[in-house]
Amino acid sequence: MSNWFDLSTWNLALVLAAMGAAVWWGVRGARGGFRPAIRRIAGVEAMEEAVGRATELGRPVFYVAGTQDLDDVQTVASMGILGAVGRMTARHGCNLVMPTDRSLVLAAAREVLRESYTAVGRPDSYAPDMVSYISDDQFGFAARVDGMIAREKPAACFLQGAFFAESLLLAEAGAHAGALQVAGTATNHQLPFLVAACDHVLIGEEFFAAEAYLSGDPEKLGSLRGQDVVKNVAVLLLLGVPLVVTLAGVAGWTWAGNLRDFVLRLLQT
Amino acid sequence: MSTSLEIWVSAALTLMVMSFLWRDNPFYKFAEHLFVGVSAGYLMVMGFWSTLWPNAIVKLVPTAARVTDPTAALPDREPLILIPLFLGCLMLLRLWPRLSWLARWPTAFAVGTTLGYNLVRSVRSNFLEQIHATVAPGLWISSASGGVDWAATLNQLLLVVGTACALAYFTYTRSGRGFRGGVARSGLLVLMIAFGASFAYAVMSRITLLVGRLQFLLGDWLGLV
Structure with missing residues (x-):
């Protein structure tokens, strides 16, 4: 026993x-x-606004699901938020760019986006190339994403997932490009950077509640x-x-x- | 000034990366692409020799251990490794559209086992142990002489009330008004103060990194300091 x-x-x-x-x-x-009546979560409500802004400006939306693999609960939660963001970009006809640093995340993100685009009746707008693999290396990934943000000048950046030392590098590049940034993480020691550099931040538990709030399920x-x-x-x-x-x-x-x-x-x- | 080719290459790449502070430019692009390519290639090779080889090949064919170390002791054969190896191979089926649905199985396995494993660990370390550490000392902290340690008592009171307010901020089924709304706003204030302190501390560590790079450029490379 x-x-x-x-x-x-x-x-x-x-x-x-x-x-x-x-x-x-x-x-x-x-x-x-x-x-149940759910209180307003500013960071979640800003997501639709961010995608709308990108659509009006004709610029892409960037989504980064952290730098950890699918065995991290934050990355799993991020896939739920990605689904909601994907439905928004599909409805608005906005271009979504998602660099990843893990092969499993790449595969899962493509599945999630394909389902999102199909769910809103726009399967033709989905392209697997929306999600790309960069490198497993933390700073190699950050260097590439910074370069992509500087060149493509997204109107909205979603940094949703587990971040470490690269958090400020990514958030600073987005701020420099003039993007409306909505971040979310439960990595306590990176929250101060995201609070300082992003327009809206889902703090800790809010990040996990976001999917329920967005889906309205x-x-x-x-x-x-x-x-x-x-x-x-x-x-x-x-x-x-x-x-x-x-x-x-x-x-x-x-x-x-x-x-x-x-x-x-x-x-x- | 250094005569080492390695230091010259390091210094040149450092300056190329730092040039991003000015704007995106061909030098940064070169360093960026080099970094991504080298790191991806390096990690792929490392993944093979540090993960796939010892955890799969050697456990199926023990004599393979002698390929990397001719004096290595031969481990026992572990046929069970075929299960994760099979799941890993299923991932590759994504390349064939007709069988790509099978690639969902290893993903589901990874997500399911991880969530199950982390559930207990998270409740233990992020919930119970945190509450225990906060409440166990009580509110009345005694000094070594037996009297009241007022500074420690005040500190403990702030810790208990601040933690409770911060936790109250993360309840969602309430309105943002009234007493509970006020408590939640106090919790947000506590969080922001904590973030401010943490940010300042982290900025200091980033400045240390910058100083290290400048010492490399001015000392190891140019020999000025």
Whole structure:
């Protein structure tokens, strides 16, 4: 039994089950017809504006899905946003350019765009050449994309995915070309650069919520509602547990000590 | 001034790349294409010798280990490696339109296993451990002498309230008004302050990189410093 299950991590199983239940509850509500009100996310709303601007100016839209492979959850999330951006460019008849640095991302992005263009009734406008492979090398890729941006002068740049030291190089090139830039990443240490150099930024969790927001799919929005329950519980824990810990330590109340021990064990992995 | 050809080539390529600061030009284009071509070729060769050869060829044909190292011990044959090798070969079917749909299988396998693996890891390290580290000290921090460490207590209070406000910013099923909206806006303020501090720190490290390049140009190449 112990070879199959690590029973000492019961708390992790409990938390995962509770999180899953919250998401299931949100999705079930959406299937039942409940449509949650979602607050405005400025970065997501700016995407349509960016594509519209590119169409009016007759200049291309650039999309960079980060510099990581498909085994990074941010790249997977970026494919969802790419689908939405692809539908926008297909509807507007705008040229989309997407350089990639991984062969798997190249293959996945072509599939996503082909489906997007077909979904809006413009399969003839889709061309596999929209997505190109540059190099697996981080700075080789950045140098090439910077050159492409400088020459093609896109009106909109979407930097959506996991970025590292090349983030500012790409964002700065886009800003220099006068593009309206919408960035999104959950890579904490690159967010400051993108906030400084881009017009709109999807910060961390917003980046993962963007696809649900863009698609308007009730089930995905219901999933957001379930995730919000988890976040609200986390906020309550963040505010409540320090008070309990303090009471247990300063006042010496037994019940507070027991509650503290239970909650801290629940959170310990 | 250096007489080494390697340093002259490095210096010339550095200047070509830096010329992008002025504008796009043929020198930058040359450096860009050289960089992309060399890096793509280098990584392809590295991918073969550091990934495909030891993880596939050698595990199927152990004697192949002696090709790169004549004194290497022969490993056991691992036929299970045929499964990932088969999935990898399916990727190549993308080149034949009639069979290209099969290339979706390895992609689906990579995405599915990654998401499943990362789910537990993310909940553990990005959620539970972060909350635990924030709440475990409580709000009342004692000093070594037994009294109250007011600076540490204030710091802990800011950390707890700031983290809770920042997390509240990432809830979506609420309006942007009222008390909850105010808390979320406070969270955004906390995030921006953190980004500002992080940006300033990172700018310093980028300046260090620039200084390193200038030292190379002025010292190793021109011999001026």
